[in-house]
Amino acid sequence: MAKRIIIKPWLIVGLLLVIPTSLFTAIELLKLNDQEGVIESIYTKQLESVLFSINQYTDDITNNWIDNLYKDINLNDYTSTSEIDLKNNKHVKSFILHPIDSTSLKLNEFVITNDTLQEEITEQLLAHSKEIDQLKRYIKSGYRKVIGIDLEYQKHLSMLVFITELEERTYLNILLLDAQYFISNALSPRIQMAAGNDLIIVVRHSKTNELIASSLLNEAPDEVIKEQAIWLLPDYSLGILPVGISISELANKRATQNIGLLIIVDIMLIVGAWLFYRNVKRELHLAKVKSDFVSNVSHEIRTPLALISMYAETLQLGRLKDESKRHKYYDIIYRETQRLSGIVNNILNFSRIESGRQKLSFAQLEINEIVYEVENNYQYHFTKNGFVVSIETDDSLPSVIGDRQAVTECLINLIDNAIKYSADIKEIKISTGLKGQFQYIEVTDKGIGIPAKEQKHIFEKFYRVTKGALAHHAKGSGLGLSIVNHIIESHNGKMEVESTEGAGSSFRILLPTNKANKQ
Numbered sequence: 001m002a003k004r005i006i007i008k009p010w011l012i013v014g015l016l017l018v019i020p021t022s023l024f025t026a027i028e029l030l031k032l033n034d035q036e037g038v039i040e041s042i043y044t045k046q047l048e049s050v051l052f053s054i055n056q057y058t059d060d061i062t063n064n065w066i067d068n069l070y071k072d073i074n075l076n077d078y079t080s081t082s083e084i085d086l087k088n089n090k091h092v093k094s095f096i097l098h099p100i101d102s103t104s105l106k107l108n109e110f111v112i113t114n115d116t117l118q119e120e121i122t123e124q125l126l127a128h129s130k131e132i133d134q135l136k137r138y139i140k141s142g143y144r145k146v147i148g149i150d151l152e153y154q155k156h157l158s159m160l161v162f163i164t165e166l167e168e169r170t171y172l173n174i175l176l177l178d179a180q181y182f183i184s185n186a187l188s189p190r191i192q193m194a195a196g197n198d199l200i201i202v203v204r205h206s207k208t209n210e211l212i213a214s215s216l217l218n219e220a221p222d223e224v225i226k227e228q229a230i231w232l233l234p235d236y237s238l239g240i241l242p243v244g245i246s247i248s249e250l251a252n253k254r255a256t257q258n259i260g261l262l263i264i265v266d267i268m269l270i271v272g273a274w275l276f277y278r279n280v281k282r283e284l285h286l287a288k289v290k291s292d293f294v295s296n297v298s299h300e301i302r303t304p305l306a307l308i309s310m311y312a313e314t315l316q317l318g319r320l321k322d323e324s325k326r327h328k329y330y331d332i333i334y335r336e337t338q339r340l341s342g343i344v345n346n347i348l349n350f351s352r353i354e355s356g357r358q359k360l361s362f363a364q365l366e367i368n369e370i371v372y373e374v375e376n377n378y379q380y381h382f383t384k385n386g387f388v389v390s391i392e393t394d395d396s397l398p399s400v401i402g403d404r405q406a407v408t409e410c411l412i413n414l415i416d417n418a419i420k421y422s423a424d425i426k427e428i429k430i431s432t433g434l435k436g437q438f439q440y441i442e443v444t445d446k447g448i449g450i451p452a453k454e455q456k457h458i459f460e461k462f463y464r465v466t467k468g469a470l471a472h473h474a475k476g477s478g479l480g481l482s483i484v485n486h487i488i489e490s491h492n493g494k495m496e497v498e499s500t501e502g503a504g505s506s507f508r509i510l511l512p513t514n515k516a517n518k519q
Helices: 003-070 114-125 129-140 180-196 247-316 325-354 366-375 380-382 405-419 469-473 478-491 514-518
Strands: 082-084 092-100 146-150 157-166 168-176 199-205 212-216 226-230 233-242 364-366 386-390 400-402 429-435 438-447 494-500 502-512
Touching: 003 146, 003 157, 003 168, 003 180, 003 226, 092 366, 092 494, 114 129, 114 212, 114 502, 129 146, 129 380, 168 180, 180 233, 180 325, 199 247, 233 405, 247 380, 247 386, 364 366, 364 405, 366 386, 366 405, 366 429, 380 386, 400 405, 400 502, 405 429, 405 478, 405 502, 469 502, 478 494, 478 502
Parallel strands: 386 429
Antiparallel strands: 082 092, 092 168, 146 157, 157 168, 199 212, 199 233, 226 233, 364 400, 429 438, 438 502, 494 502
16 A cells, blocks of 8 residues: 555656656647758759759850850861860860760870970870760760869869860860869859848858858858759869858747756656655655654563563562572563663663764774673673683773763674574684774674674664564664664764674774874
């Protein structure tokens, strides 16, 4: 029943708040992705349209040049490769006309005086021989196509190659083009017209990222939505970007902000639900352990009170004539009184710790003296219960600073636990020594031990092992080890435990040396 109460608040918060909000956030994210896809598609199509327009314009200019060139050329005068001077065209640095046969492409005897340039042109033509063969097939079908090849010989120098066929002869045509001049003068007006007031269009050199032209008068954004190469100038790319923030972008921005807020709310709700669940679980756990505490303490108190009452009544009525039996009854009453006193002291100590009223009196003390004193006071108790106790102390230990009475109570508590949770082998070892900057008092038994998964909880208040042999071996309030741990931590020390189920336990009190304590 308690388990359902713990889960129920978590389910309510999850079903009513977290899950619906998370689903709505996911739907909005999907919508945002769809919007971004639509916007990107629109801009891509817009870019493709602009690219097509500019590239088509580039083709138109080139074909217009070719038409004008062939108006003034008498092909009968060119039986070998010739370089034709085009002084009236500032874009074209050179025009090479090279007759070739109809079956193969012979690339030799160029008339260019610069050997390096001639060598690169020859290499590029050979590298693009398949494309040139395709140009020949195009021209035979009545279509003249121009391809662009960029040259390394000179910056911004490009080569336009096309095939012409006149008077049953085939000619390889090469235009050496100043690409930068061509883009800046021939294409810029077209770029400005295509951009208008809504777009930013830029042309950059792909390899050097040099800005060649821009619709913003030589200014350009660092990033564009998309870039594509110019058909006839493959080393130059054309990029596009919308001006300002469009309606779609503004909607996207608002959607992103809203989704960001939703995500923050989701996180806060999840964290709040988790904290709520954890607090409820903790409160229920505390309620349970407090209930168990009251039950255990009541049982612990009831047992010695019942024994004291029974034996006291017997003595009071004078029913015992045997003196030895009377002493035995007195001994039982004394022992149960001490046991009852220990329970009450634990409760009072815990109450002082919880309310912050516990006060410790620190002074120089010798832990070996405390060990011998406790062992001497408990000797009768050890003997009567059949325990063999061994003491191993390090006589070289210096004094430490602490509350003698509090440390003594801690040691007594550990010894009581060792007695309480010992089974058939009744052996206890108390030892002292140094461990790093700490002195320790260790109490070791060969009792029933503590399960590994329980060891990290045994110093918590009210905690008692509820499963296995340890749970049924002895009753208790669940306060002893919690009080010990608090007292030792008040001394800037710590508690350690080593235990194997069925083989015994070792509890170690670590107190800082005077040197460590001062630090």
